[in-house]
Amino acid sequence: MLSTNIELVGKTLGMKPIEGKTQGTIVQGDKLLWAGWKFGFPQMHESLITRYERPVFFQDTMGRGRFKRFQHDHHLFYMDGRTVLNDKIRFTLPLSWAGRIVARAILVPYISRVLRRRMKLLKKIAESQEWRKYLPEETRAD
Incomplete structure (x- = not known):
């Protein structure tokens, strides 16, 4: 699943994994610490892969x-x-x-733009031969 590739996630988030699993594809139980700058402030976000039902679902918390x-x-x-x-x-x-106001006015539109950019990137890669460089050989059957 291309959507589980850490490098592709980082490209669309504009953040880099700095701790935990930092490359390859995620699976159940993985932990990643992302770092970057958002809205002029340094950000850290730890993602825990709390559910993983390959190839139909995964959840990060x-x-x-x-x-x-x-x-x-x-x-x-x-x-x-x-x-x-x-x-x-x-x-x-x-x-x-105050958090609800900031969420509605700033974060919801921002997250929507990031997700659209992510979907476009995944589609472009999936529809070309480029997908081969992001998925390990053993996961390509799905």
């Missing part, structure tokens, strides 16, 4: 970071000859009502 809570579900299914990736993100920010 924040272990530590700026969010109060962050969970991202990745559902994959095959429809009309195409693979469809449906992401669902649930998050809350600290600071009660």
Whole structure:
């Protein structure tokens, strides 16, 4: 699954894995600490792979970071000859009502743009021969 490749995730997040699993593809139980700059501030976000049902689903949950809570579900299914990736993100920010305002005004549009950019990149790679450099030989049957 291309969507589990750490390098591709980093390209769309604009962050780099600095601790835990830092390359290859993720699986159940992996932990990654991402670092980068967002909105002019240094960011750290720890992703824990809390569910993994290859090849149809995986979930990452924040272990530590700026969010109060962050969970991202990745559902994959095959429809009309195409693979469809449906992401669902649930998050809350600290600071009660102020956090909700910031989430609606800034983070929801930002996260939406990042996800669209990610989907375009995955589609471009999947529809070319480039996918071969991101997936290990043993995972290519799915």
